[in-house]
Amino acid sequence: MKKYVEDLNFCGEEYVGEWTPWSPQDIRRKKCVLEAARLMVDSAFTAPFAGGVPSLEAHIVYGQEELEAIARKVEEIAHTQESWKEPFLYEAVMVRDSDVVIFLGNTRCHETPLDAGCGMCGGTLDCGYFYEQKTTKHGLVDITDRSSDKMINGPLCSARVGDLGYAVGSALWTAATLMVDARPFASMGMAGQKMGYCPNSGMVVGVPVAAKAKNPYVDVNVDYHLINMDKVLDNTRKIYQTARIIRGFDYRKWIPKPQKPAGEDD
Amino acid sequence: MGHLIGKEYCLDHLIEVAKSIVLAIHKAPQITGKTKIEAEIIWGGDLEPIIEVMGPVASVMRYVKWDYETIKNCYDKGESPVIIAIGGKISSSNLNWNCGACGFSTCKEFNAYSKEYKGGGQLGGPSCNWKVLDWAMACDWACASAWQYRVDNRIMGSVGFALNALGFLPGMDAKLGLALGPPRDMVYYNREEMHKSMSYEMDKRDMVSCVPTMFTAFPGGGTPMYKTKDDWWAPPEFMGVGYSPEVMEVYQQVLFEQVPELVVKHADKIAERYKKK
Numbered sequence: 001m002k003k004y005v006e007d008l009n010f011c012g013e014e015y016v017g018e019w020t021p022w023s024p025q026d027i028r029r030k031k032c033v034l035e036a037a038r039l040m041v042d043s044a045f046t047a048p049f050a051g052g053v054p055s056l057e058a059h060i061v062y063g064q065e066e067l068e069a070i071a072r073k074v075e076e077i078a079h080t081q082e083s084w085k086e087p088f089l090y091e092a093v094m095v096r097d098s099d100v101v102i103f104l105g106n107t108r109c110h111e112t113p114l115d116a117g118c119g120m121c122g123g124t125l126d127c128g129y130f131y132e133q134k135t136t137k138h139g140l141v142d143i144t145d146r147s148s149d150k151m152i153n154g155p156l157c158s159a160r161v162g163d164l165g166y167a168v169g170s171a172l173w174t175a176a177t178l179m180v181d182a183r184p185f186a187s188m189g190m191a192g193q194k195m196g197y198c199p200n201s202g203m204v205v206g207v208p209v210a211a212k213a214k215n216p217y218v219d220v221n222v223d224y225h226l227i228n229m230d231k232v233l234d235n236t237r238k239i240y241q242t243a244r245i246i247r248g249f250d251y252r253k254w255i256p257k258p259q260k261p262a263g264e265d266d
Numbered sequence: 267m268g269h270l271i272g273k274e275y276c277l278d279h280l281i282e283v284a285k286s287i288v289l290a291i292h293k294a295p296q297i298t299g300k301t302k303i304e305a306e307i308i309w310g311g312d313l314e315p316i317i318e319v320m321g322p323v324a325s326v327m328r329y330v331k332w333d334y335e336t337i338k339n340c341y342d343k344g345e346s347p348v349i350i351a352i353g354g355k356i357s358s359s360n361l362n363w364n365c366g367a368c369g370f371s372t373c374k375e376f377n378a379y380s381k382e383y384k385g386g387g388q389l390g391g392p393s394c395n396w397k398v399l400d401w402a403m404a405c406d407w408a409c410a411s412a413w414q415y416r417v418d419n420r421i422m423g424s425v426g427f428a429l430n431a432l433g434f435l436p437g438m439d440a441k442l443g444l445a446l447g448p449p450r451d452m453v454y455y456n457r458e459e460m461h462k463s464m465s466y467e468m469d470k471r472d473m474v475s476c477v478p479t480m481f482t483a484f485p486g487g488g489t490p491m492y493k494t495k496d497d498w499w500a501p502p503e504f505m506g507v508g509y510s511p512e513v514m515e516v517y518q519q520v521l522f523e524q525v526p527e528l529v530v531k532h533a534d535k536i537a538e539r540y541k542k543k
Contacts, residue, residue, distance in 0.1 A: 048409055048421055083362040118423065119387010120398070120440060122369070123357070123380065125521075129392070133369050150366025158393045161367075165402020172295050172403070173410040184297045184403070186396055190365070203367060205297065205399065 018212055022064060029211065033099035034062055036180045037209045040171040044104055047170035049163045050116070055108040056167050059197040062100045070206075071095040073191035075225075077151070088187040089225035095188060096230060097216035098208035102171065102182075103192040105201025106164040111141045113157030120158035130155050151190055156202050168205050175207075181215040182207050273345070276449040280348045281309060283415045284446055290411035291352060294404040301400035302355040304435050305408075309348040313341055315532035316349065316443070319428040322524035326516050328472075330424040332460060337425075337445060339459040345448035351429050352408055353438025354401025357384050359394040367395040388427050390440040401440060408444045419446045420454035431525055433533050436540055470494075478505060 016032070017025035041058045049055060061070065071092040078088030095101060108114075113130055122129020133155050135142040146153070168184050175182035188206020198204045210216050221227055249255065284307045291305045308316070317338050324331035340347050357380050359373040370376040373394075380392045405421055412419035425443025435441055445454060452458060474481050474494055483491040483498065491502035 047406055050423070081364060083364070117387075118389040119391040120389050120393050121387075121391060123383035123386035123391035125387060129369070148366065150364075150371060152365045152367040152395075154365075154367040154395070155369030156367055156395055158391065158395055158398050159389075161393075161395045161398045162402040162405075165399040166406040166409075168399065169294060169403035169406025170410060173407060184295055184399070186297050186363070186365075203395065 030062065030099040033180060033209055033211045034060070036175065036178045036211070037062075037100040037102050039178065040174045040182065040207070040209065041102060041104075043174035044102075044167040044171040047163075047166040049166065050114050050159050053108070053114075053163075055106050055112075055160055055163055057105050057107050057198050057200055059103040059105075059192065060100060061103065061192075061197065067095055067098060067101060070101055070188060070191055070195065073195055074187045077187060077190055077194070080151075084187065090220055091185055091187045093220075093224055093228045093230070094185075094216050095208060097212075097228075098210045099212075100209045101188060101192070102207040102209060103189065103197040103204050104164065104167050104171065104207065105189075105193070105198030105204040106160050106167075107198075107200040107202075109156040109158075109160035109164065110153060110202025111143050114159040115139075116159065118159050120162070121155050127157075130157055152193075152203060161203055164203060164205060168207060171207055175209060180209055180211045181217060182209045183217040273449060277345065277447070280417065280447045280449065281307065283412075283417055284309075284348045284350055286415070287350060287408050287411045287444070287446070290407045291350070291404045294400075294407035296400040296403065298361055298396050298400055300360055301397045302437075303401060303404045304353045304438050306351040306353075306435055307348060308351060308434075310346050313337070313346060313349060315432050315528070315536065316425060316428040317341060318532070319431055319525055319528050320424055322520045322528070323424065323427065326513075326520050327424075330427075332457060333420075333422050333424040333445070333454075335463065336454060336457055336459045340448055340453065347448060347453070348446045349425060350408060350444040350446065351425075351434050351441055352401075352405050352444060353429075353435035353441045354397060354404065355437065355439055356393045356397035356401050357390065357439035359397070361394065361396060363396070365396070368392065384439065385430075388430075389423060389442075390430060393440065398440075405442055405444070412444065412446055417446050417449065418451065418453040418455075419444055431529050433529075433536050436537070 014028055015025045016028045017023070018029060020026065037060050041060060044058060045056055047056075061067070074088055074092040074095060078085050078092065113127060115127055117126045119125055119129075121127075131139065131141075135145065172182055172184065185206045185208065188208060189204040192198065192206050193201065193204040208217065288305045288307065291303060294303075317334065320330055320334040320337070324334035337347055337349075358377050359368075362373050364372045368376045370379065376392070376394065383392055385391070409419060409421055422443045422445055425445065426441045429435065429441040429443055447453065474492060478492065481493040483493060483502075489504060491498065492505050494503045
């Protein structure tokens, strides 16, 4: 067995900062968030589940290209439905502003229901509502045909969906305890599921996590997809450069100064 | 000046803790931001209707029996648990997301179906699954909050069934009950209250019924023997599957006779409470 070798050279320094994005100091900060995200996922796995049955899977995603891909998928989904358009476009911005995105999915809600006849899915005294809309043999659900004209291939076992809610809740409780910012999102969950994250799940929730001066998931302005920090910075780059070139002087020879009040000598 | 001795004040304080937990329930994050959540704190004599309704269900459902006897034993000993009823308005969708998670292509179709079948299940239903998530997160925050106060607790569908049947939280579609305390370790896990209520033989019978693969002998013959005793081969025993009129009769009696009788006994008084509010 490999023996743990302890590093006793215990000294060093780590400069951590939020600015500039993707600088070494920012990446160190993001790594702290990653540790928090991992603890959040641990909490999710200890959440109360009906019958104590394991039914959770998780993906932790980070990195500039990885988050950009999720954001673009959210934007793609946003344009498929009017009721999603505006909120989901806002939420795509939030993905880009996040440090880590956690996906939590339930692996049983579409295939191996609780089978307790609770009626939460269809309001009946048995599980017929679920099974009658699935391809089954002897109560075994055939999920091999994964095509669907709907975003989520329902119906789902709502008791299992409830278990997913407990998992998300526990992850968020830990985020609150650790004082990192996090919120649950349907848009990111659907995007993640379509991208193949939580591959065995029937329903997925996205939980972005960040540790920044401003919580990325609250207090947004109207048209947030058009007016946000990335866009403000890019517009600054667009405007300021041009503002520079419409004036001209050789700073080594002369720099304009404020005009002196009348009567004062040079 | 003063001092507090014994457990009496702890039981009183459970109610204060429950109030803090209700704050966490309402603070819980939501995905939709549009799911209505309500909570109610119940203790002492007001638990009696809930315990009574759980009684007959406990006779046919083992997990309900465990919850029922734990709560009842504590109550009978003067160590009343406090129950937080947590309800969610989840049987209709005001999202217009048309995501398909409920089984319908549009929220409009789901709402039309829900109008007809609402409340038909033991725990309510039908449900918008995004709202189920919101409600479940609120329930989870209740549990997490209780653990932060180091109060033994368990979220219970069995209590949820009783709350539903009796008409607690009338505006809510789905309900669960979070049982809190009494103040000691392992009330709802390991279940000291249940000691000696299950024999070794009963445990073994249960395991054979519920986890038969553990006890299946060579299946190559197509009709395997089951290891139901130490010398399981002499004589061998086999398992059968079939409709049981006896079991169904008991279920019918519980669901359609005994529970409704108890509901009739208590429902008016409980409904009156909400009218006053």
